[in-house]
Amino acid sequence: MSDKVQFFDTTLRDGEQCPGASMNLRQKLEVARQLEKLGVDVIEAGFPCISDGDFDAVYTIARTIKNCRIAGLARCVENDIRKAAAAVAPAGDRGRIHVFLATSPLHREFKLKKSKEEILQMAVEGVKLAKSLVSDVEFSAEDASRTEHDYLAQVVEAVIAAGATTVNIPDTVGFTTPSEYYTIIKYLKDNVKNIDDAVISVHCHNDIGMAVANSLAAVQAGARQVEGTINGIGERAGNTAIEECAMALSTRPEAFGFAPGEKPHNLNTREIVKTSRVVSRMSGMVVQRSKAIVGENAFAHSSGIHQHGILAKRETYEIIDPVEVGWGETELPLTKHSGRAAVKARLEKLGHTLSNDELTHVFERFKKVGDSKKFVYDDDLSSIVDDSLSTSNGVWQLKSIQFIAGSAALPTATVTLVKDDEEYTDCAIGNGPVNACFKAIDRITQAAGELVDYNVRATSIGQDALGEVSVKVHFGDCDDCNAKPVSGKGAATDVIEASARAYLNAVNRNITFNQLGI
Ligand code: KIV
Ligand code: ZN
Secondary structure, three states: OOOOEEEEEOOOOOHHHOOOOOOOHHHHHHHHHHHHHHOOOEEEEEOOOOOHHHHHHHHHHHHHOOOOEEEEEEEOOHHHHHHHHHHHHHHHHHEEEEEEEEOOHHHHHHHHOOOHHHHHHHHHHHHHHHHHHOOEEEEEEEOHHHOOHHHHHHHHHHHHHHOOOEEEEEEOOOOOOHHHHHHHHHHHHHHOOOHHHOEEEEEEEOOOOOHHHHHHHHHHHOOOEEEEEHHHOOOOOOEOEHHHHHHHHHHOHHHHOOOOOOOOEOOOHHHHHHHHHHHHHHHOOOOOOOOOOOOOOOOOOOOHHHHHHHHHOHHHOOOOOHHHHOOOOOOOOEOOOOOHHHHHHHHHHOOOOOOHHHHHHHHHHHHHHHHHOOOEOHHHHHHHHHHHHHHHHOOOEEEEEEEEOOOOOOOEEEEEEEEOOEEEEEEEEOOOHHHHHHHHHHHHHOOOEEEEEEEEEEOOOOOOOOEEEEEEEEEOOOOOOOOOOEEEEEEEOOHHHHHHHHHHHHHHHHHHHHHHOO
């Protein structure tokens, strides 16, 4: 085992647990392909026993991805572990089963209602079963940071003896601090006699904004696997942002115990920005402009003093060369004259692997967009991909939309949708043209959605920019706080049409989720 820090990416499992971030199989595959290009060591592709959709995603990713380990999550119970083994099987000896069981007093007493001895026995049996099915087994002591140190050490020693090759020490509720987490990892290194037979892994949540700092403190103490997600998406306040953690290690290797100039991890950092964009598009989770490394403002210097300094010597105000994380590699925009081959080549560069049929849909839409705007930029193209693939796969397709709006008009929309080659038209009034469109769509599809979030952004520059709309919609009983909102995206040069496309995308995704029982 190299001394480098291994990155375990859980964007497709813990990241996807983030409300509104659910992805379909195509979206998960695109993310997995891009994670492979980024060079993460492990992709946790899902929780196979949770649904058929999750099983399929893990299985398909295990069959497709060739250069990363593929992990499937399992509780410490036989059915979960066997399902995880079956799902990661296509990855051969790159398949990993990740079993977890809570160890903290709170979880033992109130959630599991089990004694310390019973938990220890379950953990050992779970790991032994997993080990009989695959050689690569990770054990996570859920809520480890709130577990008694001596008991945690006892569990860690027992699971390593039972065959775990990675032991994960999660800060499940984002409770710990850097110095405290350092102490826990150091304690395990000093007190678990077989600790060198496994890799120590850390998994932090960001509830008080310390996930990256905690993960890095653990690396200083000797952890050699960091779990996290791209853009830090995840349950509640999210997980450790892999791009931030990786760039902290690359920028300051000596601060974390590596020799100056030593490469502390295996990531190809020039793929970071592209990966961030793929995850944002596929999950519908917009990246905050000021987000470190991948936010649009991360390298934008607006003050005159800074601009002057940068021009004189970049390092005066920039600790990372933006090119090193993949910023600034723009190419000439496409136009309506660009051919199918040029569009296909650009899509591949942007990380979109499309089938022939999918390319046909995208190319048709590209031509339509090209007619209404002079240049089609890379971000426009990515929006076109999201928009046309989500529409072409959906039960309902948008045929046309017409609306009346204005300060003296009653906002009214007439929408025509197509389902199974049959056209359906209806109209509605609303408090604005967007609202009227959504109501007309509801009348046709019987969806009864309630909009909980709405964002619009221009994907490129100029007055003819494509407007990309992201929505989150609650379907069904809104008093049911467990029902996750469904996200949708749409793009068009007209923002009302983009809004209708986004809303319809959410309606279609909701239908698919209901069919899959998600
Ligand atoms: O936060 C957590 O403890 C987890 C485990 C399943 C690793 O996500
Ligand atoms: Zn987690």
